Amino acid sequence: MGFSQIIFSWTAIIPVIVLLYYFFRKKYTDQTVSSTLFWSEIMQETRVSPYLKHLQKNALLYLQLLALLLLVLALMNPYIKKSTIAGAQTIFIVDTSATMLAGKEQSTFDAHKKEMLSLVEQLDGRPVTLITTGSSPQAVLQQETSAKSIEKAIQDLHVTYETAQINKALDVAQAFVGDTPTSIYVFTDTLDKKQLPMEKDTVKWLVYGAEKNLTNVAITRFAATTDGKSTIALVQLQNDTNQQHKLTLTLQNSQGEVITEEQISLAGNEATTKTFKDLPLIDTLTANIDVEDNYAVDNRQSVVLQTATSNIVVDQSLHQLIQKGFQSINSHVKIVPSLQLADNQNATIVTNQTALLQKMARPIVLFGRDEVEKKEINGEVKITSDALFAFSDLNDIYVSAVYPAFDNYKTIATVGDEPFIQRSPQGDIVVLADIADTDWPLFPSFPLFLWSVEQQLSESVGSLGIFAPNEQRAVALSQGEWSVYSQDDEFLSTISNGLVTAPTQPGIYTARSNSEEKRLIVQLQATERVIAQGTSYTLGELQQNGKEEVSKASFVPWLILIILCLLVAEWEVQRRRGFTN
Structure with a gap:
């Protein structure tokens, strides 16, 4: 805390003058009057509380002194230093991969959105560029200065489940830097310092990672095949923690009915493979594990049995x-x-x-x-x-x-x-x-x-194959209007010229025309089934005229508000006593 107008400290003499005035005012001697004797019992409470009596007698003095002291403090303009965003512009790089949904009380993605919203208050008119990760990084905002537009863009961010490919987003950010002093905030789960381009000294990197000690048990591989008489399934599980975890593994059909179930105990950092034979003939199969961990997205995986490619x-x-x-x-x-x-x-x-x-x-x-x-x-x-x-x-x-x-x-x-x-x-x-x-x-x-x-x-006539989230792929489809629907028969997108854009969330979907329909599976990529240790750090410094930029939060508006309240209180005390007195 500091004072930017310390020269006004001389005004502290004003409350001293008021105090001296009260010292030299006329004093009166208490005299008992017979007509007031009947009031003795009513005044007992005041006599029992001398401090309250003293406060009632000198309330106006205390209110005036406090108001004058706060006025002197306001003239000296007290402030506190607070964190600020350095540089002439700011870039937010937001990881929207599936692993950002990991977290304890809240996901890493939601925590980062709150942090970004708090940073908006420190922008002070600086332009903001917002970039999301993925196979094709998107510049959601470019040199935006409106705080409302920035807050809305942050609120509208969502996880796309794609692999981050953070290097592509870093390259896009570099294109906006130029020679302008820039603060680049990277909101991800983990990022190696070696991946940051440090060629320019006009950039300050601030990396926000995931919280530490997140636990994860994942289905790392799921495959199924059929010999025409029964189904054979293989499930590979991985415990990425140092502690033992007990879980329930179930295999379900497309209607959600449980085909088989097994209780499994995984030791710390253990991987195991389970094989299931003689399962009934079905077109789709879903593996699901019920386990207490901090990342639920990789606890479920689906396959279409007829999608196995032959020679x-x-x-x-x-x-x-x-x-x-x-x-x-x-x-x-x-x-x-x-x-x-x-x-x-x-x-x-x-x-x-x-x-x-x-x-x-x-x-x-x-x-x-x-x-x-x-x-x-x-x-x-x-x-x-x-x-x-x-x-x-x-x-x-x-x-x-x-x-x-x-x-x-x-x-x-x-x-x-x-x-x-x-x-x-x-x-x-x-x-x-x-x-x-x-x-x-x-x-x-x-x-x-x-x-x-x-x-x-x-591939199967009834299947388009397995896709990664948001993957675009050309497929052979008959001419006509084709659309993609969820398992709940909700319309998601239209297929144009045989180019399929897979839905965002993993699961089983249906591509449908007027007379035909095909299944497609969306699965997480292998890199999105592993939770890495979170990392947060800052690299580089930005200087303004040889000194780092400082933001000051002034107390003056709050002091003025308190002084106004005190003046109202003084007026009420004086009114009760009578203005003629």
Whole structure:
């Protein structure tokens, strides 16, 4: 605490003068009057309390002295130093990853929002830039000076569950610094000092981390598969604390019904793997652990059983452009002799052997037919609204010959009036032409078509696969309006041009059109299943004319308010005594 106007300390003589005035005023001798004797009993309480009597007698003096002393203090302008934001501008970098939801009484994210709101009071008109983390950092505010706008932007912040990728956000912040003295506040759970760019001496770094000693028990891995008769599930658990934890592990179906349950005890820093066999055949499976820890987001994980990707096996007799095309989009492609194709029951087969349509358990891909003759054809290629053509337009390609079509197969592309591409009721895809009889490989639509084929046959027809939170990915979908819905059938987003943006929160979701629907799973990334030790520190200093900036909070407004209250009290005392006295 200090005084910025100490020169006004001479005014302390004023209350001394008032005090002296009361010392030299006239004094009177108490005299008993008979007419007042009957008041003796009524005045007993005053006589019993001499201090109260003294206070009543000298109340006006004390009020005046106190008011004058406070006035002298106000003239000297007392203040206290308080923390302030140094620099000409301020940047807030806010970590919005899933681990920010960890915390004891409140989450790290909520604690940081409160801290930011308190810092807004210290801005003193400085511009603020607010940056959120993620794969694509967002500048929510840019050089904003309105306190209300800043507070609203902070209140509207929410966790996106993405991995922070803090280095990208730091690079964005550096673009706003330039040569301007800047205070950069980083609100995260943990950040190594080595990650901070310290090349500029015009930046002061203030890192706010998570509270220490947070506990976490997580599902680090969850997988499930089926042999067509039953389901096998594998759950991997990790205890990141030094203490033993008891938990309940349950496996549930899509309706939330418990399929199996097990009590587990994990020692400190122990990892364990549990395998469950002979589970009923279901399309989705969710693992959940009931445990007392400080991070609940990684206690639940879901899978779709049909999303396991298989290898692709290409007939060695097919054209090399087909072989190279599939190898460019999938690293698991094998080139196998024609006689050995039937031995790959668990793979996606690409061939021209029509007989394999009946032998293979999984749908296959035919390029041409080996049991019939082809015929010359001339005409324009036309496609239907099918998922295979979501990214490949075949209108400009030329086809000189096609094979006869299969009966009872759905035709999804034609050349003139003749079928060109068909789909069987079992999901087989048939291209009724040899690649040598077309110029299709010369167009970008050829590898895109192969990619769409691989997407549809390597994964379940009813699933779009597993996504990270907010991940954007192109998927093969039939033409039409597709939307994403939650398990509660709540509309979330629209899929445009086959580009899916995954929802924010982990869980099971549904992509739906007018006549079809597919499941998609959103899972936390591995880095968001680990709680690191919180770190908070400050690096660098900003100087203003050789001295660090200081903020002073003055007491004068409060002193004036108290003085006004005292003046009202003095007026009331004088009124009760009578102004003529």
